[in-house]
Amino acid sequence: MAEELSKAEAKKRIEKLKRLINHHRYLYHVLDRQEISEAALDSLKKELFDLEQKYPEFITPDSPTQRVGGKPLEKFAKVRHPVPMISLNDAFSQEDMEDWSERNSKLLEKEEISKAKRTSSSSSPSLLLRKSSVIDFYCEPKLDGLAIELIYKNGVLKTGSTRGDGILGEDVTQNLKTIEAIPLKLREKEEVIKDLEKIDLKDIAAFLRVRPESDPIVVRGEVIVTKKEFKKVNREQEKKGLPTFANPRNMAAGSIRQLDPKITAKRHLDSNTYILITYFGQKTHQEAHKILKALGFKTNNKYNKLSKNLAEIFEYHDFWQKNREKLPYEIDGVVVTINQNEIFEKLGVVGKAPRGAIAFKFPLKQSTTEIENIIVQVGRTGSLTPVAVLKPVEVGGVTISRATLHNEDEIKRLGVKIGDTVIVGRAGDVIPDIIKVLPELRTGKEKEFKMPKKCPVCGTKIIKSEGEVVSRCPNPKCPAKQRRYFYFFVSAFDIIGLGPKIIDKLLDAGLISDPADLFKLEVGDIIPLESLPRTVTKSLVRGFAEKSAQNLIKAIQSRRKINLPNFIFALGIRNVGEETAQDLAEFFGSIEKLKEASLEELQRIRDIGPVVAKSIFDFFREKRNCKFIEKLKKVGIKIITEEKPKHQPLKGKTFVLTGSLETMTREEAKEKIRLLGGEISESVSKKTDFVIFGEEPGSKLEKAKKLEVKTIGEKEFLKLIS
Secondary structure (H helix, E strand, C coil): CCCCCCHHHHHHHHHHHHHHHHHHHHHHHHCCCCCCCHHHHHHHHHHHHHHHHHCHHHCCCCCHHHCCCCCCCCCCCEEECCCCCCCCCEECCHHHHHHHHHHHHHHHHHHHHHHHHHHCCCCCCCHHHHCHHHCCEEEEEEECCEEEEEEEECCEEEEEEECCCCCEEEECHHHHCCCCCCCCECCCHHHHHHHHHHCCCHHHHHHHHHCCCCCCEEEEEEEECEHHHHHHHHHHHHHCCCCCCCCHHHHHHHHHCCCCHHHHHHCCCEEEEEEECCCCCCCEHHHHHHHHHHHCCCCCCCCCEEECCHHHHHHHHHHHHHHHHHCCECEEEEEEEECEHHHHHHHCEECCEECCEEEEECCCCEEEEEEEEEEEEECCCCEEEEEEEEEEEEECCEEEEEEECCCHHHHHHHCCCECCEEEEEEECCCEEEEEEECHHHCCCCCECCCCCCECCCCCCECECCCCCCCCECCCCCCHHHHHHHHHHHHHHCCCCCCCHHHHHHHHHCCCCCCHHHHHHCCHHHHHHHHHCCHHHHHHHCCCCCHHHHHHHHHHHHCCCEEEHHHHHHHCCCCCCCHHHHHHHHHHHCCHHHHHCCCHHHHHCCCCCCHHHHHHHHHHHHCHHHHHHHHHHHHCCCEEECCCCCCCCCCCCCEEEEECECCCCCHHHHHHHHHHCCCEECCCCCCCCCEEEECECCCHHHHHHHHCCCEEECHHHHHHHHC
């Protein structure tokens, strides 16, 4: 973990964060342009907010936490908001929400105690403790759009504006009038009163009866774009050779800021209202939503929920995090508001955000953190991969402390230094990755990284072939290479239950020297480990009971048969992936013929160029590799060559698998698809025909839905291949 900042360092960090955030907020709010993701910007804002909470003496009026958006664009007339349009502070975890609740509780207790002292010294303190049943929370999905304000006079839309800087917005009335969801005229008073009485808001209905018609009505909400419309507009942009929109929020902002309302009308924007500024006698935020609906505004009421405590808020947040794809538009979290208006008003405003409401966001897919060190890992082919050791940070709901930097060229491209603040993400929501360096936050203490000239594990001089970006350890006996290859081999053979930790134990105990030795293991080889020196036994074989030893041996022995493509892949030939292994198996038909293949023969195979062909040719020229293949045969490995049936119903179709299947492993599913003529891909694209999903699918399923690729479950897949 990084050391605690001194007061002087904190001040410098705050100033740099403010400058950087203001730059990106200007791009985002004023120019509708982005250089970094919203998630990364949110992470920077959260760091600034936390630092200012710790050092409140450094809070200044020009801080991004004390303002809302950018300056209004000059091309639109300016509109002064009757009440400032403030924004919300963000929470990213249950701990953040608990802190928010605790801060509010203390403020309310302090006010209640002060009030009690003024009235009677014997009065009991704490509004929250004494009347906890009165406090509840109104939860609603957090729309990812453009905030707007609407002002109605005599029931007719008079002015529509953007938030701007919170005091002055941009007059976009004509553009907002093109949105069907925004009423040009509110419903008749009698209709509204009737609806309010039906839902037992008789006091509000009575208030409305005597309220002068001429008094303006002010409401606030969001302009949004549905997922369907977002795809449609982007397709049209592509056809016209125009740039596409990065996300629905940018499309909404760009459409509303068009000078020509006809262009806005073509975008078919949507809108939702969620704040009623005008007083109708409402006592709660929930009542305000009901009034908005009665007036004729589109609301999210059917998705909203009244929660009694934090546990119910967490349940609501978790539900929408898992089910957000079911909504017709994008959301990036939920908004939680103290339902009672009286308590909400008592809490007041801090900076430019109300204390009584907060945006409880979904886990960030990107975040910012610091690089504490850069280490080098050695892979199964000897490739050296620099890895950034990070100050732990949560990304996508998972805490990460390491991220790959790929190779030396990538480090130069990014300009990474040890000590840098960087944006990290998870590629495909899985692999941690460095996306961007933020040099504006450098202190001068950062250090350059240099690739080692010798292998960090075995000390052999590193080589880097001409035309390659990867440095390698050439030592075939390098312990790191051997260990990594073990992991790869076991994965390729699909040996269930034999993970890296168990492999490490077997290697360290000297029971195996290469993957072929796995198939010579007996239950009795594992159990007697108790007779080894005590230090070895404790660290290596703790937990190996007789039953688990039997299960392990059974899992290994069940994988003595393997088809030719998987066997070729398991050999770990450089540049040979699953699809290339499949092509080699189809072309040669046996491992013997492949061993004897010339360079010219190899290059005649589809998708195999000179580099891959040379990798294959060189592999089989090394005696140790040929000896290893013979050893595998001696320990009973049988290579099966399956002839494809004449009828191939899946020919020309591309499949992607995600999640775990019940009736077979993913490797077995891939074999069946290939046998019936289909092709396997590891990533989803518009060219994918089917995405097969099982239990706990990853981000591939979400991507398939966005690209409108057909998705099928295990039962449908079994019907397809039967």
